[in-house]
């Protein structure tokens with residue numbers, strides 16, 4: 294489409310302009326060149342099956358008829374961008390199952406009373422989410438992710454918790470907690486460093502503290518009741534164990550997932566079993582195609598949701614073209 298891109302070493306691809314608007318312009322131009330008619334800013338209020346296809350009703354414009362129809366109306370996340378889950382009522386009436394819509398890829402709220410001084414701290418962490426389950430003998434691990442994490446006023450944000458949020462959303466009222474390891478991928482190295490300097494007067498703020506943001510290091514030393522001038526040589530084995538436990542298993546009580554307004558996707562929607570994956574045609578309503586977040590598919594942070602929306606949309610478009618050729 295003529296859009297120049299560049300890739301970063303870790304595999305992210307951006308337009309050279311670094312502006313999403315350039316991507317929109319490239320798509321708009323490709324549609325125009327292909328002779329596609331666009332009807333923008335018109336809300337579909339209902340979708341009805343007719344003898345030869347479908348009828349779409351709008352708020353402010355006469356009904357439209359079509360033989361094949363692709364619904365790619367998104368989910369219910371971030372409603373200010375346009376997707377409010379309004380097409381699911383029509384899809385249910387047409388015969389599809391609609392799984393409950395839940396916020397996903399969103400921040401987690403938590404009791405931050407103890408962590409006020411850490412607001413704004415950002416670092417990479419490996420986070421495990423648990424359900425303490427009322428009758429459970431021990432907390433049940435629900436999922437684990439590694440990524441960037443941000444302490445906020447009301448909880449945690451960043452990919453490390455966003456990728457776990459759908460698991461929390463599926464358990465309303467559960468006793469959820471997280472353990473955070475602030476040494477992802479380097480725990481062995483740091484433990485080795487601690488052991489090799491165990492009898493030396495090296496401040497704890499240097500080993501192991503220098504592997505943490507300074508505010509977090511200060512906070513953990515305070516929790517362990519270790520004065521800032523403490524050294525590796527001076528602390529006892531139980532004190533060292535407690536310190537390493539706080540660094541590698543930092544405990545947090547989770548109170549829930551922030552709402553649809555702040556989540557990037559919604560879990561739930563139409564089950565994938567109800568579409569043919571080769572064409573994205575509905576198995577329940579011939580001539581109807583479904584793609585993107587309208588289907589019950591969520592991926593982790595990192596472009597997987599956009600990729601699924603684009604790929605399933607392309608597959609659906611090709612499937613519809615084949616159907617239309619057969620009709621003609």
Ligand SMILES: Cc1cc2nc3c(=O)[nH]c(=O)nc-3n(C[C@H](O)[C@H](O)[C@H](O)COP(=O)(O)OP(=O)(O)OC[C@H]3O[C@@H](n4cnc5c(N)ncnc54)[C@H](O)[C@@H]3O)c2cc1C
Nearest residue numbers: 336337366367371375376379557585586596597598599602
């Ligand atoms: C802030 C934010 C950041 C994100 N970042 C990432 C990311 O970095 N990587 C990633 O992979 N994913 C990301 N996502 C998720 C990703 O954007 C979505 O999963 C993807 O856009 C879904 O595509 P879609 O075409 O299925 O739905 P959408 O992009 O939601 O498009 C649906 C369209 O249908 C329209 N529509 C809905 N109902 C009606 C109706 N009744 N009548 C007419 N039109 C209607 C909507 O206005 C909208 O334009 C992000 C989402 C948000 C909100």
